[in-house]
Amino acid sequence: MTARKFSLGTVxxxxxxxxxxxxxxxxxxxxxxTALKMPADISLPTxxxxxxxxxxxxxxxxxxxxxxxxxxxxxLTICGTAGSTVxxxxxxxxxxxxxxxxSDVIFTLFLFGMFIPYQVILIPxxxxxxxxxxxxxxxxxxxxxxxxxxxxxxLIFRNFYAQIPTALIESARLDGAGFFSIYLRIVFPLxxxxxxxxxxxxxxxxxxEFLWGICLTRHTANPITVGLANLAGGQAVTWNxxxxxxxxxxxxxxxxxxxxxxxxxxGLLAGSVKE
Amino acid sequence: xxxxxxxxSIPGAARPDQPDLLMRxxxxxxxxxxxxxxxxxxxxxxxxxGFIGNTIWTSMTDWGGSGAMALNPQKHFxxxxxxxxxxxxxxxxxxRQDLVNAVYYSVMLLAGAVGLGMxxxxxxxxxxxxxxxxRTIFLYPMSLSFIVSGTIxxxxxxxxxxxxxxxxxxxxxxxxxxWLSSQAAILVFNWQDILRILAYIxxxxxxxxxxxxxxxxxxxxxxRWLIPGIVLGALVWIFGGLIPDALFMEEEHGFNLATLGxxxxxxxxxxxxxxxxxxxxxxxxxxxxxxxxxxxxxxQVGYYRYVAIPMLKPITISAVIILxxxxxxxxxxxxxxxxxxxxxxxxxxxxxxLTTFRGNExxxxxxxxxxxxxxxxxFIVPYLVGQYRQQGRR
Numbered sequence: 273m274t275a276r277k278f279s280l281g282t283v284x285x286x287x288x289x290x291x292x293x294x295x296x297x298x299x300x301x302x303x304x305x306t307a308l309k310m311p312a313d314i315s316l317p318t319x320x321x322x323x324x325x326x327x328x329x330x331x332x333x334x335x336x337x338x339x340x341x342x343x344x345x346x347x348l349t350i351c352g353t354a355g356s357t358v359x360x361x362x363x364x365x366x367x368x369x370x371x372x373x374x375s376d377v378i379f380t381l382f383l384f385g386m387f388i389p390y391q392v393i394l395i396p397x398x399x400x401x402x403x404x405x406x407x408x409x410x411x412x413x414x415x416x417x418x419x420x421x422x423x424x425x426x427l428i429f430r431n432f433y434a435q436i437p438t439a440l441i442e443s444a445r446l447d448g449a450g451f452f453s454i455y456l457r458i459v460f461p462l463x464x465x466x467x468x469x470x471x472x473x474x475x476x477x478x479x480x481e482f483l484w485g486i487c488l489t490r491h492t493a494n495p496i497t498v499g500l501a502n503l504a505g506g507q508a509v510t511w512n513x514x515x516x517x518x519x520x521x522x523x524x525x526x527x528x529x530x531x532x533x534x535x536x537x538x539g540l541l542a543g544s545v546k547e
Numbered sequence: 548x549x550x551x552x553x554x555x556s557i558p559g560a561a562r563p564d565q566p567d568l569l570m571r572x573x574x575x576x577x578x579x580x581x582x583x584x585x586x587x588x589x590x591x592x593x594x595x596x597g598f599i600g601n602t603i604w605t606s607m608t609d610w611g612g613s614g615a616m617a618l619n620p621q622k623h624f625x626x627x628x629x630x631x632x633x634x635x636x637x638x639x640x641x642x643r644q645d646l647v648n649a650v651y652y653s654v655m656l657l658a659g660a661v662g663l664g665m666x667x668x669x670x671x672x673x674x675x676x677x678x679x680x681x682r683t684i685f686l687y688p689m690s691l692s693f694i695v696s697g698t699i700x701x702x703x704x705x706x707x708x709x710x711x712x713x714x715x716x717x718x719x720x721x722x723x724x725x726w727l728s729s730q731a732a733i734l735v736f737n738w739q740d741i742l743r744i745l746a747y748i749x750x751x752x753x754x755x756x757x758x759x760x761x762x763x764x765x766x767x768x769x770x771r772w773l774i775p776g777i778v779l780g781a782l783v784w785i786f787g788g789l790i791p792d793a794l795f796m797e798e799e800h801g802f803n804l805a806t807l808g809x810x811x812x813x814x815x816x817x818x819x820x821x822x823x824x825x826x827x828x829x830x831x832x833x834x835x836x837x838x839x840x841x842x843x844x845x846x847q848v849g850y851y852r853y854v855a856i857p858m859l860k861p862i863t864i865s866a867v868i869i870l871x872x873x874x875x876x877x878x879x880x881x882x883x884x885x886x887x888x889x890x891x892x893x894x895x896x897x898x899x900x901l902t903t904f905r906g907n908e909x910x911x912x913x914x915x916x917x918x919x920x921x922x923x924x925x926f927i928v929p930y931l932v933g934q935y936r937q938q939g940r941r
Contacts, residue, residue: 281847289670293684296815299699300687302709306702316708320716362583370580378588380935385595387868387927389876391899392920393598395605395913400598402618419594422587451579480692482879487904497694501883504698511702518695529690533683536690540820541827543869 307331307516314511330516334503338517340492341499345479348410348495352417353474357467359418360425364466365455367426368433369441379430386423390483401488408490416488417478424477425470428542432466433459465535472532473539476525496521599920606630606913615907622910629914635794642915643738644800645893651734651802652810652894653874659814661866664821669851671822672829682826686819693816697883700812701727704884726808727885727892735801741793743783750780805891809884816880817873821866828859868930875923895919 306314307330309323335342367379397416398407406412436459444454485495494502500521504514529536606629608622633639667685671678688696703709704726711722736744753776760768783790832855840850856863878896885892895915903912 285670285673285675289675289681292667292670293681296684296688296819299696299703299815302703303699316705317712319702319705319708319712359587363587366580366584370577372577372581375584376935378584380931381596382587382591383931383934384927385591387872387923387931388595388599389872389896389916389919389923391876391878391896391916392602393594394899394916395903395909396598396601397594399601416594419590422591426587445573445576451576451583476690480694482692482694482882483900487900497692497879500692500698501694504701504883505886514698515702518698522691522695525690525692526687529687530683533686537686537823540689540823 303515303518306511307519309512311510311512327512330512331520334513334516334520337503337513338496338499338520341494341496342520344410344489344493345496348413348417349475349478351410351414352421352478353471355414355418356421356425356474357470359422360470361429361460361463361467362455363422363426364429364431364433365459367430369436369438369454369459370451379426382423382426384423385420386427390420394483394487397484398487407488409493410489413484413488413493413495416484417474417481421474421477424543425474428470428473428539429463429466431542432463432469436462468532468535469539469542472528472535473543475528476536476539479525602913602916602920605910606917608910610910610913611906611908613907615909620909625910629911630918632911633914633918640798641893642895642898643798644803645895645898646918647738647800648803648806648892649875649877649894649896652806652877653871655810656813656817656874657867657870659810660817660821660870661863663814663818664866665825665856667818667822668825668829671826682822685822688816689819689823691816693879694883696812696816697880700808700815701884704808704812725805727805729804730891731804732799732801733804735799738798738800739792739794739796742790743787746779746783746787746790750776750783752776753779803891803893805885809881809892812880812884813874813877817870821870824862824866825859828862829855832858864930868926871926872923875919 302319305322306319308326308328309330310325310327311330313323313325363382367375401407401412401415404412406415440458441454444458449457479495480497481495482497482501485498486501489495489498500514500517503517605622607624607626609625609628610620610622614620633642671682671685675681705711706723706725706728707721710726711724713722715721753772757768757772757776760772836854837850840854845853876896877894878900881892881894881897882900896919899912899915899919902908902915906912
């Protein structure tokens with residue numbers, strides 16, 4: 273066994289994996305090192321070197337600038353996630369257990385909404401929100417995230433509910449349970465893992481979204497991604513602030529990914545239609 | 548199973564005294580199911596299909612200019628004028644350059660992210676020590692926002708720092724490549740020739756399909772694909788001069804080297820995703836099959852080349868569809884990496900935003916959006932139809 277460990281193949285395997293891991297960690301290291309430097313110590317040729325004096329104040333400075341956006345994103349993400357998962361769960365329930373004539377076609381038409389480049393609906397969305405007096409604030413953005421989240425949440429829940437045996441539903445119907453009581457008493461209690469997967473997926477998507485954030489909100493309702501882009505986009509910018517801001521903007525989703533990675537990956541796989 | 552079975556159809560299970568009531572309840576429940584779906588159907592109908600229709604309409608008007616932001620802007624129908632402008636007009640030059648760049652960008656991103664993801668998945672499929680940790684490292688970029696990764700990569704690709712100074716630490720000279728600002732273009736072609744080039748591409752595809760089908764159905768492959776392909780290619784070669792120029796003057800477009808930095812950042816962000824897809828696929832292949840392949844004398848390479856990867860064709864298709872969709876709407880990353888004002892790394896998605904919301908040229912922006920949409924639909928519609936048919940068969 274020990275002899276095999278040092279075979280050429282194993283050396284190649286581990287060597288390649290370590291190199292790749294370093295490549296993938298490189299941006300994270302760069303962000304951390306730059307965020308921890310004193311602004312005066314940041315220079316291009318020494319960008320990779322560890323700071324001589326560790327300076328934590330970039331984080332509090334960045335947070336002071338990004339706090340309103342951070343709170344906006346938090347409200348936006350929680351409302352958008354809740355709305356789209358609840359509706360998606362009901363849709364998935366119908367699509368998997370209450371199929372009617374044409375429901376498969378409707379489902380496919382739903383899925384199409386997931387794959388369109390959002391530029392194609394941006395102008396009418398902007399107009400509609402303006403006409404509804406929702407342009408510029410968070411409610412309009414929340415509405416957009418709920419509607420365009422429906423395809424993916426319906427898909428994940430439909431695939432999830434397909435695993436619940438139909439016999440269970442049928443026996444409940446024989447006992448006199450109707451559409452909603454079956455959902456509330458049987459399907460919903462069974463779908464906690466489905467809710468976890470879908471919520472994590474939606475949380476990440478909405479938190480990371482930028483295009484609608486920049487096109488549909490005024491300054492006071494900017495989500496964190498727009499705040500970060502503004503922070504990093506200035507001309508005479510010292511790089512410690514954008515780097516600290518990047519880390520702050522990434523923290524909630526990174527935390528989800530690290531602590532609930534299993535569910536995150538399931539959402540990822542469920543998002544690729546094939547199940 | 549397509550429809551939930553009527554309770555009454557299970558012999559001996561229905562309550563014999565009131566079968567009618569059960570039937571009526573069942574249809575009432577079906578109504579409830581339909582009504583539950585109805586709000587979402589209306590929302591998707593309006594926000595997806597209605598809006599797409601509206602954008603198509605907008606792209607055929609002259610909505611733009613100084614009065615564009617008025618609540619009731621003046622719009623007039625102008626037909627396909629915006630599209631003709633984009634593809635042949637003087638002001639559309641930027642768009643044409645962006646479109647060319649986006650095609651190269653998509654192809655390289657697809658090759659890079661699928662290739663690297665598959666490679667990492669094969670490495671991790673050897674079950675190395677620390678597999679869990681490595682998987683976490685390879686996948687974390689996927690959870691980040693494009694704005695976050697774009698900001699960091701912009702700093703990493705700064706001309707006199709970042710990646711360029713890395714070789715210094717190994718005793719080499721620093722690189723001098725201008726990652727995000729290079730103006731050098733490779734693979735240049737003349738947009739004037741676009742119709743001839745498209746004809747060559749069509750001939751090439753016909754011939755490739757013919758060669759591919761040669762083993763299956765020789766007669767059909769030669770008659771339907773090979774001969775038309777060769778004839779088309781020859782005709783274009785001989786009489787190519789008769790095909791009209793797309794433009795009245797020469798206009799050269801190519802792949803801009805500054806885009807390489809953006810491609811690297813996108814591959815960094817998305818190869819973990821393809822890795823996860825392939826890893827799930829590899830795990831789904833039974834150990835028995837693997838053992839059988841090994842017993843038949845297949846090497847490790849042979850196992851992946853001839854058994855595992857062909858089995859995962861649906862995963863490859865999914866990955867290609869999802870990645871091309873992402874590359875077509877790529878906006879955030881380019882915005883964060885090169886700012887909104889750099890034309891060297893342009894992309895139609897970014898161009899659409901700038902045209903519409905900075906330039907107030909709504910109808911022109913809508914036309915760009917529709918072009919993007921049509922390209923995306925070319926991939927997605929066949930894919931979704933295939934998925935739908937598969938469901939029907941199940």
